[in-house]
Amino acid sequence: MVENLDYDEGSNKEKVKEEEQNIEEIKDIVYDLLRTIKDPEKPSTLEELNVIYEDGVTIKQNLEHNINIVRVEFNPTVPHCSLATLIGLCIRIKLQRNMPYPIKLDIYIKSGAHTTEHEINKQINDKERIAAAMENPNLKEIVENCIKEEY
Amino acid sequence: MAKLELIQTLKKDNGRVWNVSWHPKGDAFATCGEDRCIRIWAKDLLGKWSNKVVLTDGHKRTIRQISWSPCGNFLASASFDATTCIWDKQSGEFECNATLEGHENEVKSVAWSSSGQYLGTCSRDKSVWVWEVAEENEYECAAVLNAHTQDVKKIVWHPTQELLASASYDNTIKIFKEDNSCDDWVCCATLTGHDSTVWSLSFEGNGSRLASCSDDCTVKIWKEYTPGNPEGISTSDNNSVWKCVCTISGVHTRTVYDINWCPLSGLIATACGDNSIRIFKEDSDSGPNAPTFNLICNVEKAHNEDVNCVAWNPVVKDLLASCSDDGEIKLWNFVDS
Numbered sequence: 001m002v003e004n005l006d007y008d009e010g011s012n013k014e015k016v017k018e019e020e021q022n023i024e025e026i027k028d029i030v031y032d033l034l035r036t037i038k039d040p041e042k043p044s045t046l047e048e049l050n051v052i053y054e055d056g057v058t059i060k061q062n063l064e065h066n067i068n069i070v071r072v073e074f075n076p077t078v079p080h081c082s083l084a085t086l087i088g089l090c091i092r093i094k095l096q097r098n099m100p101y102p103i104k105l106d107i108y109i110k111s112g113a114h115t116t117e118h119e120i121n122k123q124i125n126d127k128e129r130i131a132a133a134m135e136n137p138n139l140k141e142i143v144e145n146c147i148k149e150e151y
Numbered sequence: 152m153a154k155l156e157l158i159q160t161l162k163k164d165n166g167r168v169w170n171v172s173w174h175p176k177g178d179a180f181a182t183c184g185e186d187r188c189i190r191i192w193a194k195d196l197l198g199k200w201s202n203k204v205v206l207t208d209g210h211k212r213t214i215r216q217i218s219w220s221p222c223g224n225f226l227a228s229a230s231f232d233a234t235t236c237i238w239d240k241q242s243g244e245f246e247c248n249a250t251l252e253g254h255e256n257e258v259k260s261v262a263w264s265s266s267g268q269y270l271g272t273c274s275r276d277k278s279v280w281v282w283e284v285a286e287e288n289e290y291e292c293a294a295v296l297n298a299h300t301q302d303v304k305k306i307v308w309h310p311t312q313e314l315l316a317s318a319s320y321d322n323t324i325k326i327f328k329e330d331n332s333c334d335d336w337v338c339c340a341t342l343t344g345h346d347s348t349v350w351s352l353s354f355e356g357n358g359s360r361l362a363s364c365s366d367d368c369t370v371k372i373w374k375e376y377t378p379g380n381p382e383g384i385s386t387s388d389n390n391s392v393w394k395c396v397c398t399i400s401g402v403h404t405r406t407v408y409d410i411n412w413c414p415l416s417g418l419i420a421t422a423c424g425d426n427s428i429r430i431f432k433e434d435s436d437s438g439p440n441a442p443t444f445n446l447i448c449n450v451e452k453a454h455n456e457d458v459n460c461v462a463w464n465p466v467v468k469d470l471l472a473s474c475s476d477d478g479e480i481k482l483w484n485f486v487d488s
Contacts, residue, residue, distance in 0.1 A: 062404065065425050065451050102456050102477075104405060104424070126320070126348065126366075127457070127476075128215075128304070131167070131185070132231045132257045132275065135212045 023059045026103075030057050030070055033098050037090050038146045040083050051075055051087060056110070070095070070103045075110040084114055086142065088124030089133060094147040153447040153487040155428065155471065159200050161192065161480040168474035170216045170460045175223045177466025179203070182480055183214035189228055189238070191245070192480075200482060209236040209247045216260050221267045229261035235272050237290070249288045253280060253295075264308045264315070269293065271315050273303035279317050279327065281336050294336035298325050305351045310358045310414065318349035324363055324373070326393065339390045342373055344398070350407065356414030361393065364407035364421055370431070372397040372442060382440060397442050402429065402449075405457075413463035418485065419444065420471055422458035427451050428473055430485065447487070454479060 031054055035047040046052045056073035072091055076084045088107050095105055107124050109117045123129055133139050165186035173180045179193040191204040212231035219226055226238040226245070235258050237249040255276035262271050270282040270290060281294040301321035308315055315327045315336075324342035329335070347366035354361050361373045373393040376384040386392045405424030412419050419431040430448035437443035454475035464470035469485040 062425070065404065065427065067425060122320075122347070128259070129275075129302075131213060135231055 023061065026059050026068055026070070027054075027057050029099065030059075030072070030095060030103075033094050034072065034091060036149060037087075037094055038148075040086050040090070040142055040146055046074070046087065049077055051077060052091075068101075068103045069106065071106045071108065073108050073110050075113050079113060079115050081114065084109060084120050085123055086139075086146075088120065089130060089139070090143050090146045092124060092130055093134065093143055097147075153430065153432075153485070155430065155448055155450050155453075155483040155485055158470075158482040158484055161200060161202070161482075162478055163190065163202065164478060166478055167476045168459065168478060168480055169213070171462050171472045171474045171480060172217045172219055173462055173464050173472065174219050175221055175465055177464045177470075180462070180472055181217045181219070181226060182474060183217045183228060184474070184478075185213050187212060187214060187230075189214060189217055189226070204245055206238060206245055206247075209238070209250075210234065212257075215258065218261050218263055220263045221265060225263075227261045227263065227270060229258040229272060231257040233258060233274070235261050235270075237270075237288070249290055251282060251290055253292060254278065259303065260305045262306050262308050262315075264313050265310055266313065269308075269313060269315075271306045271308065273306045273317055275302040277301060277303060277319075279303055279306060279315070279325075281315065281327070294327075296327055296336055296338065298327075298338040298341075299323070304348065307352045307354060310354050310356060312358065314358075316352050316354070316361060318352045318363060320348045322347055322349060322365075324349055324352065324361070324393075340393050342393050342395070344371055344395045345369065348406075351409045353410050353412040353419075355412050356417070360396075362410050362412050362419055364403075364410040366406045368400065368403045368405065368407060370399040370403070370407060370410060370419070370421060370444075371395050372399075372444065374440070396440055397444060399431065399444055399446075402446055403427075408457065409460045411461045411463050413468075414465070415463070415468040416485075418447075418463075420461040420463065422461040422473060424457045425451075426454050426456060426458060426475075428453040428458055428461060428471075428483070448485070450483075454481065 034052050037046045052074050058071045060069040168184040171182045182190050189206040193203050195201045210230035210232050214230045216229045228236045233254050235251040236247045238245050254274035257275045260273050273279045279296040282290040283293040299319040303319050305318040317325050322345050325338050326340040330337045345365040349365045352363050363371050374396045376392045378386040403423045409422035421429045428450045431444040432447045434443040456476035460474050462472045471483040474480045
């Protein structure tokens with residue numbers, strides 16, 4: 001315990017800088033993965049439809065636990081969008097599969113952008129429901145199509 | 152300083168492990184998860200825990216939970232494929248000799264009552280089912296309880312009575328018992344206080360209190376006040392009231408997925424989405440109506456991802472098993488020096 005307090009200020013500043021850099025890097029990786037996700041109904045990507053946007057991705061580091069917490073906010077195209085849950089599912093599965101290291105992911109609908117925002121937020125952050133949804137062949141097929149990378 | 156010493160790490164490279172369940176004799180345990188099979192682990196000749204049996208052909212989807220019968224001869228498994236399987240060794244090898252159907256979708260939890268006479272199951276279909284164990288390999292549905300308004304995540308039986316507690320996505324806990332006057336199972340208490348999904352529950356060894364954990368990042372301790380209790384807490388219809396007597400907040404930084412109250416030591420272990428395992432001990436100086444539980448051990452990075460389950464060995468004191476999204480199962484020894 002005592003050793004932890006015994007640092008000189010210089011090295012600490014350096015450490016802070018390193019973390020900031022790291023946060024930017026994670027943010028870029030996350031956004032690059034999200035921008036190409038296709039809308040479940042339209043031929044456009046979520047980025048083209050402004051459903052996801054760079055400012056919607058924020059990273060918080062919990063240094064104590066050595067955890068990167070990624071928060072993704074998205075804006076459904078219409079306030080009663082029936083596909084909001086599906087979009088949330090696509091975001092989660094794409095990141096879960098492709099991030100180069102483990103992250104903690106929280107996904108939220110832009111505040112005020114959906115009539116049942118609270119219910120949807122709860123659903124898309126419940127990992128048990130997500131896991132079960134991905135074992136449903138119909139849902140899985142839709143998600144796989146939306147998150148497929150095209151080269 | 153109290154600490155958890157890592158004894159062994161087990162891994163089979165098959166994705167998320169949801170649950171670990173000790174055999175009542177304490178010399179073996181079962182695990183299950185995303186890979187749709189059940190593994191039974193016991194010590195080898197060198198004293199190392201190793202995988203003895205793999206049960207593969209019971210379920211078509213994730214196995215969410217497994218539970219040993221109190222006699223140790225039966226193993227029940229709850230799956231996202233909407234069925235519950237009962238396995239036994241009558242033929243010499245483990246076989247699925249009964250499949251319980253009825254839930255509309257994912258079965259999330261299964262548990263045997265202490266007498267072994269009843270089996271409880273619950274599902275995303277919002278219902279809790281009580282099954283009566285009849286003749287050989289026969290299970291009769293004794294009740295379908297539709298008290299919750301959302302998914303039911305977990306059920307546990309009282310350690311001595313035929314009393315069933317359920318935890319739900321509707322943020323409440325409900326308690327069910329058989330009403331002898333109408334021969335039917337009824338909800339006799341609803342415990343409200345959590346602000347989000349209640350993920351798991353565990354009774355204290357003597358059954359007088361219940362611990363719960365939630366997506367709201369808290370743990371709550373509920374105490375039973377029976378009719379005519381000396382504290383003068385009012386009850387109705389001759390039913391006990393369960394009151395929250397302690398809330399542990401500000402300790403867990405993500406969803407608390409599991410909680411286990413050890414009947415041997417009285418210690419409470421929690422499994423958290425921040426990768427930590429924590430151990431709490433009741434302050435012996437605190438009063439019965441306002442107990443204090445102190446965090447005496449905090450293992451950060453106990454696993455590399457969410458910890459899904461913690462289970463104290465029912466025979467060997469201070470032996471704890473845990474499992475995680477990282478696919479690992481770990482065995483720990485609690486040391487309080």
